[in-house]
Amino acid sequence: MIRTIDPISRNLDTSCEVCVIGSGAGGAVVAKELAEAGLNVLVLEEGGYYPTSSFSHDPQRMLPRLYRHAGGAIIVGNAPIMYAEGRCVGGSTVINAGICYRTPEAILDHWRDEHGLVELAFEKLVPYFEQVENNLHVMPVPDAIMGEDSLKFKQAAENLRYRYVRVQRNIHACQGTNLCVLGCPTGAKQSTLISYLPAAANYGAQVLANCRANRIVVKNGRAVGVEVSVVDPASQQIRRRALIKAGAVFVCGGALHTPALLFRSGLAKWRSWIGRNLYLHPNLKCVGIFDDQVNSWQGSIQGFQIDEFAEEGIVFGSTFLPPGILALSLPYFGNDSFKLMEYYHHMSVWGALVEDTHAGRVWSLPNKTSLTTYWVDARDQQRFLRAIMLLAKIFFAAGARKVLLPIKNFSEIDREAEVAQIPKLRIRASDLSVFTVHLMGTCRMGADPRTSVIDMDHRFHGLENLFIADASVFPTPVRVNPMLTIMALATRAAQKFVENRKRYLRVT
Amino acid sequence: MRRKILSTLQEKFLAQLTPHIIPADGPLVPHFEAKIVQRLDRFLFELPSLLRTLFLWGMRIFDLTAIFFAKPHRRFSRLPEASRFLYIRRMSHTWLRPVRDWLFTCRGLILLFYYSQPEVMAALHFDPRNWAREKVQARRQALNLTETVETIKTYSE
Ligand SMILES: Cc1cc2nc3c(=O)[nH]c(=O)nc-3n(C[C@H](O)[C@H](O)[C@H](O)COP(=O)(O)OP(=O)(O)OC[C@H]3O[C@@H](n4cnc5c(N)ncnc54)[C@H](O)[C@@H]3O)c2cc1C
Numbered sequence: 271m272i273r274t275i276d277p278i279s280r281n282l283d284t285s286c287e288v289c290v291i292g293s294g295a296g297g298a299v300v301a302k303e304l305a306e307a308g309l310n311v312l313v314l315e316e317g318g319y320y321p322t323s324s325f326s327h328d329p330q331r332m333l334p335r336l337y338r339h340a341g342g343a344i345i346v347g348n349a350p351i352m353y354a355e356g357r358c359v360g361g362s363t364v365i366n367a368g369i370c371y372r373t374p375e376a377i378l379d380h381w382r383d384e385h386g387l388v389e390l391a392f393e394k395l396v397p398y399f400e401q402v403e404n405n406l407h408v409m410p411v412p413d414a415i416m417g418e419d420s421l422k423f424k425q426a427a428e429n430l431r432y433r434y435v436r437v438q439r440n441i442h443a444c445q446g447t448n449l450c451v452l453g454c455p456t457g458a459k460q461s462t463l464i465s466y467l468p469a470a471a472n473y474g475a476q477v478l479a480n481c482r483a484n485r486i487v488v489k490n491g492r493a494v495g496v497e498v499s500v501v502d503p504a505s506q507q508i509r510r511r512a513l514i515k516a517g518a519v520f521v522c523g524g525a526l527h528t529p530a531l532l533f534r535s536g537l538a539k540w541r542s543w544i545g546r547n548l549y550l551h552p553n554l555k556c557v558g559i560f561d562d563q564v565n566s567w568q569g570s571i572q573g574f575q576i577d578e579f580a581e582e583g584i585v586f587g588s589t590f591l592p593p594g595i596l597a598l599s600l601p602y603f604g605n606d607s608f609k610l611m612e613y614y615h616h617m618s619v620w621g622a623l624v625e626d627t628h629a630g631r632v633w634s635l636p637n638k639t640s641l642t643t644y645w646v647d648a649r650d651q652q653r654f655l656r657a658i659m660l661l662a663k664i665f666f667a668a669g670a671r672k673v674l675l676p677i678k679n680f681s682e683i684d685r686e687a688e689v690a691q692i693p694k695l696r697i698r699a700s701d702l703s704v705f706t707v708h709l710m711g712t713c714r715m716g717a718d719p720r721t722s723v724i725d726m727d728h729r730f731h732g733l734e735n736l737f738i739a740d741a742s743v744f745p746t747p748v749r750v751n752p753m754l755t756i757m758a759l760a761t762r763a764a765q766k767f768v769e770n771r772k773r774y775l776r777v778t
Numbered sequence: 779m780r781r782k783i784l785s786t787l788q789e790k791f792l793a794q795l796t797p798h799i800i801p802a803d804g805p806l807v808p809h810f811e812a813k814i815v816q817r818l819d820r821f822l823f824e825l826p827s828l829l830r831t832l833f834l835w836g837m838r839i840f841d842l843t844a845i846f847f848a849k850p851h852r853r854f855s856r857l858p859e860a861s862r863f864l865y866i867r868r869m870s871h872t873w874l875r876p877v878r879d880w881l882f883t884c885r886g887l888i889l890l891f892y893y894s895q896p897e898v899m900a901a902l903h904f905d906p907r908n909w910a911r912e913k914v915q916a917r918r919q920a921l922n923l924t925e926t927v928e929t930i931k932t933y934s935e
Contacts, residue, residue, distance in 0.1 A: 327906035329894050330817055340824035342887075350879075443920050447913040455910045456917040505780045506823070567904060593902055594894035598886035603870070604863075607889060608801030614902040639826070700875075 272319050272359060272467075272477045282500065282512040286312035286476075287775060288767075289496050289516035291483040291531065294361020295756040296740030297522030298462030298470065299402070303764030305473035309771070312476050312514065313467075314496065316523075317358035318503045319479040322464065325453035329594050332452040336365050345630065345706075347644040349699035351550065353706045355524055359479050360463030362524070363753065366707070367450050367571045367589070368439040368459045370408045371750035372399045373758075374580075385745040386717025389726045390759075398758035405469075406440035406460045408754070415446030417569020419618040422560070423588045424574045426668035432578035437587070439570065440465075446569040448590045484511075486519055486535040486736065493519040493736040517775040518735040518767070522760070525709035525742040526632055526642055532713065532723075533634035540732050541723045544713055548630035549747040550644060551708035554654055555589070555599065555621040556661045558670035559610075564618045566590050576664065583625030583749060584657045586664060591619050599703060600674060601681055610674075620665065622657035623708070625749045626650050632712050646699040654702055659692035676703035708752050713742040727770075728763035735774045739763040783822040783830065789815045791841060791855050792884075798863050799888045805901045807892065817891045836880030840869070843877055 290301045293315040305311045320335050334340040338357040345351040356362035373395065381387040402408075411420075427434040444458040457464055467477060478498075485497040496519060500510040521528050529545040538544050567590060576586040591599070593614050602610060630644030646654070658675055665673045666686040673683050675692070678701040683689065716722025719731035724743060730736040739760040741752055748755050767774060784792070793811040800810065807813070822830050844854040848865040857865060870885075872878050892898060899906065917923070 327910050330891060334820060334824050339826060339829070340821050342821065342825055342829070344829065443917050445913040445916050445920075447910055449906065449910060456914045458917055565903075567906065567909065592894070592906070593899055593904060594890040594892070597889040597893040601882075603799045603866075603885045603889065605801045605803050608804040611893065611902060614904060639828075 271471050272479055274319050274479045282498075282510055284312060284512075285515035286310050287517045288312070288520060289314065289514055289518075290520045290522060291496065292361060292522035292524060292527070292740060293359050293467060293477060294356060294462065294522065294524060294740065295363050295753050296760045297361065297520070298363070298466035299757050299760035300520045300522060300739050300764045301475045301477075302466045302470035302473065303761055304767065305470045305475035307764075307768040307771075309768075310474070311470065312478065312516070313470070314481045314483050314498060314514070315359050315361075315477060315479050316482040316501070317356070317361075317479065319359040319477075320364075320453065322453070322455065322457045325449070325455040327449055327452060327455070327592070329452060329592055336453055345550070345642045345644045347630065347646065349646045349702055349704055351552065351644060351704045351706055353550070353709060355526070355707070355709065359477060360461045360467060362707070363461040364453050364463050365451050366461070366753060367751075368441060368461070368753075369572055369587075369751040370403065370406065370438045370440050370754040373748050373755040374750060377746065377748050381745050385715070385722070387715060387726060387745070388717075395758055395762070398761045399754065401761055402754060402757040406465055406757075407442040408438050408440050410436045410438055411441075411570045411573050415444055415570045416573045417446060417448070417566060418564045419566040419588050419590070419620075420569060420573025422564065422618060422668040423576075423620060423664070426664045427574065427576050427578075429667045430664065432576050432664075434574045434576045434578070437570075437572050437575055439572075444570065448567050448569060448571050449592075450571045451590075452592070483523070483531055484534060486521070486531065486537070487513065488535065488537070488733065488736075491732070492734050518737065520737045520739055520763075522738070522740040524740055525712050526640070528738055528740055528742040529632045529712040530634070530640040533640060534638050537730070538634060541719070541730070543721060543723050545632035545634065545640075546629065547711045547714050547745070548632060548642065548644060548709065549626050549711045549744070550630065550706040551710070551747055551752075552624050552626055552646070552650070552654065552704045553621050553706055553708075554624070554658055554661070554676050554702065554704060555619055556658065556665060556676065557596070557600070557674040558618050558620065558665035558668065559613050559672040559674070560616050560618065560668075560670055563615050565615050566618045567592075579660065580749065582653070582656075583627075584653065584660065585623050585750070586620060586657075586661060587623070588618060588620045599676075599705075601678070618670075620661060622661050624650065624653055624657050625747045629711070646702075646704070651699050651702070652693070654704070655693045655695060655697075659689055662689045662692065677701055708741075708747075710741045710744040710747055710752055713738050714745045715743045716745060727766045728759070734776075737763060737767065780823055782819055783834075784815065784819045787855075788834070788837060789819075791837060792818060794855060794862070795866075795884065796888055798866050799885050800892045804892075805897045807895045807897055810892065810895070814888055814891050818887060821887060833880070833883070836876060837884070840877055840880055843869070843874065847872070
C-alpha cells in the first residue's frame, strides 16, 4: 500500500522489522524480496507518488514531479556536469530508458581480484540476473518498435564494420512511445513503480511517499530507527517529524544521497570511504541532421549499441530528447536556435558513454547538506574527445549532413574530413558539455573494512544491522547501464538477509 | 501554497530578457513572458538553496555588468531594446565565466519552456499529446486492458 502526505501526517508512529530508505532500483527490489519472505517492511520515499495515468509528454510538468531539482542538478568541478536522477516513488527507474545489461564478466573478475569480492563471480550472480530479468520482462527490442534513428544507427555500424548488439530492455508490450524519460505513459516500461513495488505491496510492504529519512539512529552498534520528516510536495514545508523504529535498516537512496544520509547520521567517523569513489559514466551527446526525416520520437528510445570500443571503455547508443531538452543543450538562441530546431524531425541524438577512471566525491557540509565534486582528468578528457570523434564518424557513416558536437567553439561540422581534427583540439574540460545519469560507487563494497564501506553481504562494516543496496555499492564503474547490476545485487543482499534474519533482527 | 522566489523586479528583468532569447521568427506563444516567469519561479523553487542563490546573484551581476560592457553604459534593465540584444550576444562569448554561465543557464531554461509549448512543438512537426494518447490506446487494446497498469492501492482507497 502507498501512503502519501495527508494520511501519513495524521498518523505516523510506526515501527517495522525492516525499514528501506528509497524506492528505486535497489530499494524496491529489497522491499519485495523481504516482504515476500514474510518480513514487515516499510519503504520511505522522499519523492511523491505519481501513477502512470498522471504521466504527460510535457517536460515542464514532469520534470519537477519526477526529477530531483526538476532535472537541474549540477556536479561541481573543472567541467560542471549536469546530472539527472529520479525523486519519486520508483526512483530513477521511472525516468530511465530501461536498458538492461548484465555486469560484464571482466568487471566482476576485477572486483574479485582487486576488492576481494569472491562471492560476486559471474556464475554465482547468474540466478539473480535471471530472477530480475524475469520479473522485469527483459527482452531484446523487437523489430516492430525499431525507430528510423535506430535503423540508421545500425546501418552506420554495419557500414563501418563495428560490432553492435541489439539492446535489451525491461518492456512489456512496448509501443515505441519514446517518452521513457518523462515517465512511460503506456505502462510498458517495467519500472519498479509498476513491477517490484506493487509486488512488495501485495506481500504487505508499505510505501510512505513524501517521507524523507533525515538520520539513522545508532545505539550500541545497532541501527535502531530512522528519523524522518514528512514533506509537503507543493510547499516543500515539513509537515511532521517522527522516529520510525526498525529492527534493521536498508539504505537505498542512490549514489549521492546514501552517503549524505550516512554523513548526517554521524557514521563518517566509522568508515572514511563514505562519499569517496564516485563514478559517473560521463555521457557525451552529438546531434546528427539528416536530409530525410528521422522522426526520432517514433520507436524505442534505443535499439542498438555499438560495443566495438567497450574494451577501451566507450559504448555508443541512440537516444531521444524532447525538443525543449534538445534546445537547452544546443549553444544557440534567438533565430539561430529556431533555424536549427526547424529540422527537429530530421535530427537524431546519439551518445557515447565513457567508463571513467578518475573518481569524484560527495562531501559533507556543516549545515547537514552535501556537495558533490568531480574533476575530469587529462586522460579521461582525451577519451571524451576520442568518443566524440568516433560518434561523429558514426553519424557520417549513417548519412548525416551535419553533426553538432558538445564542444564549445567547435560545435558543428559538415564534412567527414573535419572529424580527424577533434582529438587534436586543445580545449579545457569546461569546453565540453558533459552529462550523466549513471552515478555509482560512493559506499563501495569490499572485503577490507579499511578501504570499503560495506561487506559482501551489503552490511555496513562494524554495524550489525545496517545495509546498503543501491548504485553506491559498486567498487568501480560497470561499463554498461547499471540498473540490472543494482537490482541483481539488491536481490542477493535481501536473500542473504533473509537467510540470517534471526541474527540481524536480534533485539538487544 | 508554495512561496514565490522571484521579486517583482526580478520578474520584470526576466520578462525583458526573454524576447531576445526566444526566436523572433518562431511561432508566437501568447503571453509567453508571463508564462516563463511563472515556470522559472517554479524551477528555482525546486533547486537546492545554494544553486538558487547563485542563480539570483548571477542575474544581478548580469544586470550590472551591462554598465561596463553595453552601450549606452546602463544596467541591462534600463537599456534600449536594440542594445539589450547586442549585450546578450557579447556576453554569450565573454571571458567573464560566471556571467557567461549564468546567461547560458537562463537561456537554456527559457528555450526549454519555449520549445515545450504545444504551438511550437506543432511547428516542429511533433505532436506528442496525440501520439502518446494513440499509443496508450494501442497498448490497452493489445493487452485487452480496461484501465491503467498499477495495482498498488493508495491509502485513501
Ligand atoms: C534519465 C535516466 C536514464 C537512465 N537510463 C538507464 C538505462 O537505460 N539503463 C540503466 O541500467 N540505467 C539507467 N539509468 C540509471 C539507473 O536508473 C540508476 O542507476 C538506478 O535507478 C539507480 O538505482 P538506485 O537504487 O541507486 O537509486 P534510484 O533509483 O535513484 O532511487 C533512489 C531513491 O531514493 C530516494 N531517496 C534518496 N534519499 C532519500 C532519503 N533521505 N529519504 C527517502 N528517500 C530518499 C530518492 O528520492 C529515489 O527515489 C538512467 C537514469 C536516468 C536518470
